[in-house]
Amino acid sequence: MSAAAVIGASFPAAAQDEKLLMVTSTFPMTSPTPYAESNAQMYSVWCQTYGCLGRYNYAAKEYQGILVDSWEIVDPNTWRFHLREDLVRHDGGPGPTTADVLHSYDRVLNDPASIQKNIFSEVETIRAIDDHTFEIVTKEPLASLLSYIFDRFIITSAELAEANEKPDEDAAFGWGPYKLKSYQLDQEIALEKNDAFPGISDSAPDTVVYRQIREAEQRVTALLNGEVQIARLIPPQLVSRLEGNESLDIVESASIEPMFLAFNPKFEPWTDVRVRQAAAHAINKDLIIDRFLMGLADRMDGPLGEQQICYTGPLDYVIDYDPEESRRLLAEAGYADGGPKVEFMTASGRYISDRQVSEIVTQMMNEVGFEVDLQVPEYANLTAAMRAGELPMYYLGRGLFLDPSEPLSQYLETDVTQRIGYSSPELDALLAKERQTLDPEERCKVVREAAELISEEVPMFFMWSHRLVHGVRKGITWDASADGEIWLSDVSM
Template identity: 30%
Template sequence: MKNKRNFLVLLFILFAAIITAGCSDTDEANSGDNENEAKGEKAAEQVLNIANDQEPAGLDPHKTPAHSSIRIYSQIYEGLLRFDENMEIEGQLAKEWEQPDDTSYVFHLKEGVKFHNGREMTADDVVYSFERILDEETASHIASYFSNVETVEAEDTYTVKFTLSEPDATFLSYLTNASAVVVPQETVEENEDLQQVAIGTGPFKLEEWVPDNHVTLVRNEDYYVEDQPKLDQVVYNTMKEESSRLSAIRTGEVDMTTLSAKSASLLEDQEGLNILDYQSLEYSYVGFNVDKEPFNDEKVRQALSLATDRQSIADIVWDGDAVISGPVAPSMGDWAIDVTEEELYQRNVDKAKELLAEAGYPDGFTTEITTASTYPDMVDTAQLLQQQWKDIGVEATIKQIEWGEYIDTWSNTSADILVGRNGSGTDPDRSLNYFFNTEGSANVWNFSNDNFDQLVEKGRETLDIEKRKEIYVEAQEEIINLSPNLFLVSPMNYVAVRDNVEGFTPYPHNGEEITEVFKK
């Protein structure tokens, strides 16, 4: 009996243990399910959907200037420096720097920063990146920013030295540019370029790019800045039609989108939405291929300027939410001149006809205006110019092309007249040197003027701020008179944001910052 009783006790203990183990496994499984559900809820809450007006034109930061690309690759890549919210320069990949003399800069890098492939970023990567920017074969759109750089050297693993050929007042500000970033050499060599791949050090990693549909970024779990980013995933949805973006933000399909002034006004009283606005650093323009007749004659370009009613463009295209602008947008403050006082900004049809006659076109001429079909403001601007220029005998047809073809047309100077938008940047040198110096990386107009080149080069070399301002006043007046572009208006920018999105503040110099954004 004793042995039987012991056996039954042992059997009971074993049975209880099995039941307990089963319950424990079930509880753990349920606990795991609960944790996964919690994580699922968090992931769902922390996915930000953005409606984009354009497809990226490529993701290589050293080669692609399109804003549709910058807004994405600026989340993936980082440079040595950046601007803070007050437009003060601060370190990004560089923790500190010094300037031993007027032509040398030494940067000390943050340690332990990793590329998205897991490799540590070092001074050698900085050297490679800037050598790539300056290599003619790269054809980088920012090469002229760093044309004064003679050498870039890695002094040790975390120290890099730049030596310039002459003093350069723009050097530090240009290091904040979204394209002046550090890339890994092995990724470039494996893929030939970075147009379809992206490996940076930034807060987000590229997960997927489905052409004409969406780009998905995911949180960089190894990001070196504590508690950033807040979001787990960002999806950039391509919605070229503004009506589609308007509908998507209303219904909550997307959390954020840029809108025109007209569309923004339609959402002012929409429940669940906030409309944020800020004066942009952009301006709209008309660009001429000055190698082609009749635009190789500055009198023709001046005549078209005199025939242009810029205030009508501000009122009609931008619903009055734009200011008349020169090459340096008014939001740059004291760097910009008051262009409304310039003679070529006063609409004068009689004077315009006189200039056309002096240039050999007393009866006007026919031409074609090219613009991007997916930007309504560009199309509307082209149509207004078409109407206004008729008054001086210029008959213009309008050619609307898709965004990819538009970028190619811009870079190849394959249009006689191009309507578009440019950014003034954060230093007047970009507005003037970058776009209009004979050697400027973005001088796609075949424009060249020795006196202007000397002016902007002097402005770049001058370290005294007040003297620089005097030089750039003269340079702005000069380029307006020569008119390789007609500078039109600088618009307000509008962003519609769902009211459950926190931490988003657009700035004139950076309307895309999302590292502190989260959804409540």
């Protein structure tokens, strides 16, 4: 494969009998180097072409291997992985080996283009056992290791890297169920089915093109005009354009991106848990979901929804909409005569109806006595201030998370980050314990205990996860998953 075959090549028309799938992309396509991008879509693309260790199957609710066929925990700090021996590289070369794993690990950490070092933040080293067995050694016991690395650690060929000055352009061959055919920066990526991949279905698309269409209106138009067959991530206000169209199906799934309000205890009045609880009681989540989000959201009453690891059912402690209780708590906290005054920050256009939702939340809080000053800074400024711990109250999404360990630590464990200035020795101990509890059932009991504490203390008030809505042409079968990404070999045409 030459550089021209991958970079900047025009995608040829499909043969008459070829099953061609055109899919919209909402993420930028900035580099053919698989370690140079860090978003869910590109992890998915590279996982399906070069190959990754495995993926989480949302339907089966379990991790499944792709380049590995099994793994086990050797000791609290050591996980052992066994590579498959039935794979052939796309150019006919050998299957993946431990040398490829070590080469890829080095690239993640040391390639100048890599922006993925964080996936190994809890890893001490990777070491070879034999040609098809390796061990990942963590700095401390880490029950959630698979959520860090399983579908994000992309394996590339050590042999091809040594033989080619620009392997990502001149020799972009891997072991996945699809092959990279062309990559046009910020335009489209074309893949073709790897018929040699064991078990791949005849009904899976032969060729797939991801077309970059960032604007939702344009995605809908492209679907209606027949330019694409799957238009992903349609916001609620545009769903009506697809309804009643006999050539289309509307496919929905739950999501693993929770939307939340943060009440930063570094700032008054959020130092008082009664004020945080009062704010939560003031918000009618069901009303917003039903009337404003058109029912296309799943209410959350804690950090986890049904799609996420360690969800064990509704929490015992839930803060429901109760404006009278909100006023009572404010009075008890010293605000019987009005107030407190709070600054509230939100994005505009980054999340579904984020500004409008925040305006409704502002009105609801004002009705019980708060004096809310809603501000809408530029998103880059908002997130920079959030990471620096400079926001008293804000509405954001955490991004996709399957396992609760990393995000809860990131936002709520003392001094891990400054995003929310919350500190609780009790929660710190629970978060440390869940990381070190390797038995899944026992670990989930600890996670639930932590979730109950968060629900009562309310440094984060979880609102909902938006349902993912996609428009799909008739004749295509796709069971959408909670991460919104498409595992192409599961698509039937």
